[in-house]
Amino acid sequence: MCALLALVACTGNGNGNGANTTPGPTSTSSATPQGTEARITIKGFNFMPADLKVRPGEKITVSNFDSAPHTVTAKEGSAFDTGNIEGGQSATFTAPSKPGSYPFFCSLHPRMTATLTVG
């Protein structure tokens, strides 16, 4: 507690050194805007990872590396459903806002299953 107060006070006192942590414009490489990007990869009729953990409402990119179309479809209710993602294509969907465990499958190949954990 004391340490936190000291830190806040110190920040408040700021020595007017303007330069914050904003990096220069030279970073054209694969800079991720905020933390890691949530991604599901489909390859060989499998979802990877088999258990993806995301934050509520996070955007998730699904990349289908198979030649067959696939979907990412919530098993229960209609929490999410990408619809058909053609081979070699990508799609995005938004994670549910309610924390929990959301098993999903491919509606075209129901034996393809994985779980989205929101929390």
Ligand SMILES: [Cu+2]
């Ligand atoms: Cu499929």
